Amino acid sequence: MDIVTAFLNGIILEEVYMxxxxxxxxxxxxxxxxxxxxxxxxxxxxxxxxxxALLDSAEQMLEMQFKCSKxxxxxxxxxxxxxxxxxxxxxxxxxxxxCEGLAEKYGLQDGGKPAxxxxxxxxxxxxxxxxxVGDSDRxxxxxxxxxxxxxxxxxxxxxxxxxxxxxxVVSRPSHEQLEAAKRLVRYVSATASVGLKYSGLRQRLQRxxxxxxxxxxxxxxxxxxxxxxxxxxxxSIGGYVCLLGGGAVSWRSxxxxxxxxxxxxxxxxxxxxxxxEVVWLRRLLEELGVGQEEPTVVFNDNESAVKxxxxxxxxxxxxxxxxxxxxxxxxxxxxxxxxxxxxxxxAADIFTxxxxxxxxxxxxxxxRMSVH
Numbered sequence: 366m367d368i369v370t371a372f373l374n375g376i377i378l379e380e381v382y383m384x385x386x387x388x389x390x391x392x393x394x395x396x397x398x399x400x401x402x403x404x405x406x407x408x409x410x411x412x413x414x415x416x417x418a419l420l421d422s423a424e425q426m427l428e429m430q431f432k433c434s435k436x437x438x439x440x441x442x443x444x445x446x447x448x449x450x451x452x453x454x455x456x457x458x459x460x461x462x463x464c465e466g467l468a469e470k471y472g473l474q475d476g477g478k479p480a481x482x483x484x485x486x487x488x489x490x491x492x493x494x495x496x497x498v499g500d501s502d503r504x505x506x507x508x509x510x511x512x513x514x515x516x517x518x519x520x521x522x523x524x525x526x527x528x529x530x531x532x533x534v535v536s537r538p539s540h541e542q543l544e545a546a547k548r549l550v551r552y553v554s555a556t557a558s559v560g561l562k563y564s565g566l567r568q569r570l571q572r573x574x575x576x577x578x579x580x581x582x583x584x585x586x587x588x589x590x591x592x593x594x595x596x597x598x599x600x601s602i603g604g605y606v607c608l609l610g611g612g613a614v615s616w617r618s619x620x621x622x623x624x625x626x627x628x629x630x631x632x633x634x635x636x637x638x639x640x641x642e643v644v645w646l647r648r649l650l651e652e653l654g655v656g657q658e659e660p661t662v663v664f665n666d667n668e669s670a671v672k673x674x675x676x677x678x679x680x681x682x683x684x685x686x687x688x689x690x691x692x693x694x695x696x697x698x699x700x701x702x703x704x705x706x707x708x709x710x711x712a713a714d715i716f717t718x719x720x721x722x723x724x725x726x727x728x729x730x731x732x733r734m735s736v737h
Contacts, residue, residue: 398654399414399415399416399419400414400415400653400654401413401414401416401419401420401423402414402653403423406443409442409443410427410433411439411442412424443519444460444462444463444515444519445458445459445460445463445519445520446458446459446460446461446462446560453564454564455562455563455564456562456563456564456610457560457561457562457563457735458519458520458560458561458562458563459520459557459558459559459560459561460516460519460520460521460557460560461557461558461560462557463515463516464516464521464553464554464556464557465554465557466554467512467513467516467550467553467554468550468551468554470512471505471508471509471547471550473547473550473551473554476547476551477551478551478552478555479548479549479551479552479555480552480722480725480726481552481719481720481721481722481725482523482524482526482527482548482549482552482719482725483527483530483545483548483549483719484545484548485719485721487541487545487719488596489530489531489533489534489542489545490595490596490597491534491537491597492534492537492538492539492541492542496539496540496541497537497538497539498538498539498540498543502538502540502543503535503538505543506531506535506538506542506543506546507535509546509547509549509550510528510531510532510535510546512550513527513528513531513546513549513550513553514528514532516553517529520559520560520561521553521559521560522606522613522616522715522716522732522734523556523559523715523725523728523729523732523734524549524552524553525604525616525617525618525716526602526604526618526715526716526717526718526719527545527549527719528549528618529602529618529619529620530602531545531546531549533620556736558736559729559734559735559736560734560735560736561612561613561733561734561735562611562612562733562734562735563609563610563611563612564610564611564612582609582610582650582655583609583657583661584607584608584609584614584643584646584647584650584657584661585607585608585609585661585662585663585664586605586606586607586608586639586640586642586643586661586662586663586664587605587606587608587639587663587664587665587706587711587712587713587731588603588604588605588632588635588636588638588639588640588663588664588665588713589603589604589605589632589635589665589666589711589713589714589716589717590602590603590604590621590625590628590631590632590634590635590667590717591603591631591717591718592625592627592628592631593625593631594717594718595620598624599624600620600621600622600623600624600625601620601621601624601625601631601634601717602618602619602620602621602716602717602718603617603618603619603620603621603631603634603635603638603717604616604617604618604619604635604713604715604716604717605617605635605638605639605642605713605716606712606713606716606732607639607642607643607646608712608733609646609650611733612733613732613733613734614646615642615646616716616732617638617642617716618716618717619638621634621635623687626685627669628667628669629667629669629670629673630670630686632665632666632667632669632670633667633670633673633674633686633690634690635665635670635713636663636665636670636671636674636693636703637689637690637692637693639663639713640663640692640693640696640701643661643663643700643701644696644700644701646661647661647700659702660696660697660698660699660700660701660702661700661701661702662702662703662704663701663702663703663704664703664704664705664706664711664712665703665704665705665706666705666706666707666708666711667705668705671703671704671705674693674694674697674703675694675697675703677691677694710731711731712728712731712732712733713732714728714731715728715729715731715732
């Protein structure tokens with residue numbers, strides 16, 4: 366049976382008035398091209414806008430609601446130093462004060478100044494019961510890794526790999542791994558001036574015969590993987606770094622959850638993760654008024670992985686690969702364009718393995734890190 370009147374819309378004979386909810390702006394007075402952003406962490410707020418009038422208006426509104434104090438142009442925020450050179454169009458971020466304080470915090474002022482995050486030949490693998498440190502040392506290990514991770518996530522991509530690997534054994538660290546964490550603290554303190562640098566004046570990204578014009582901000586990404594580098598379970602370490610304005614804006618070093626049967630597969634999975642970050646960054650940049658008109662170039666040094674992404678044909682050597690890893694194919698020529706980069710120019714290499722001193726510092730330059 367079907368009820369005939371079930372979905373009939375009745376005609377309202379009376380006039381109905383609605384009141385706008387308190388706090389809801391009707392949108393009048395908005396300027397189309399003016400944007401104001403608030404970065405809030407508990408009671409610390411950063412305001413961003415290209416309009417001085419909009420900034421002043423926002424500050425007045427906040428002062429009407431809360432007791433607050435104006436700090437002026439940002440110089441220091443959540444442990445990060447912010448240095449701007451408006452004339453040169455340069456922005457520098459670093460955590461010098463925070464990093465220098467780590468050695469003092471853990472009583473590691475003495476013991477040398479390591480030139481690399483991890484010692485030569487060091488690998489992070491599960492240890493035997495007799496090698497596990499005691500409770501007090503385990504708490505110390507937790508604290509050090511947490512402190513290092515804060516730096517790694519903000520201005521120190523050069524320690525992302527080391528911190529990620531040490532974090533994987535926080536529940537059962539060995540004495541050797543504890544010493545490695547102490548060494549990493551010393552390294553960070555000794556290189557406290559290392560940070561990030563951005564410039565809006567000019568950046569050169571090879572895109573056919575064209576160069577990026579002055580002031581144009583193009584996003585790019587490098588992805589990499591170290592095949593079968595975790596001996597305990599046969600997995601690999603993957604990593605990526607996204608660059609904008611001449612500096613790193615997003616990076617990651619993480620053990621892959623699946624075992625790749627070849628370097629091609631592990632690099633293919635790394636492409637997947639890098640492409641996901643690119644999609645998110647492109648949408649964020651669009652909201653910020655820095656939309657990317659053309660596909661973002663994603664670089665990888667494995668020719669087979671790049672060809673696999675571009676070739677949708679199914680064949681015997683790749684038919685076992687899970688469908689989710691093929692998602693990157695849907696982005697090609699729309700949001701992402703894949704390019705092969707030579708290994709010695711691979712900016713993501715530093716996120717996938719321990720490097721010797723010369724290669725480590727070269728990797729830092731490729732990842733657009735700088736010493737202030």
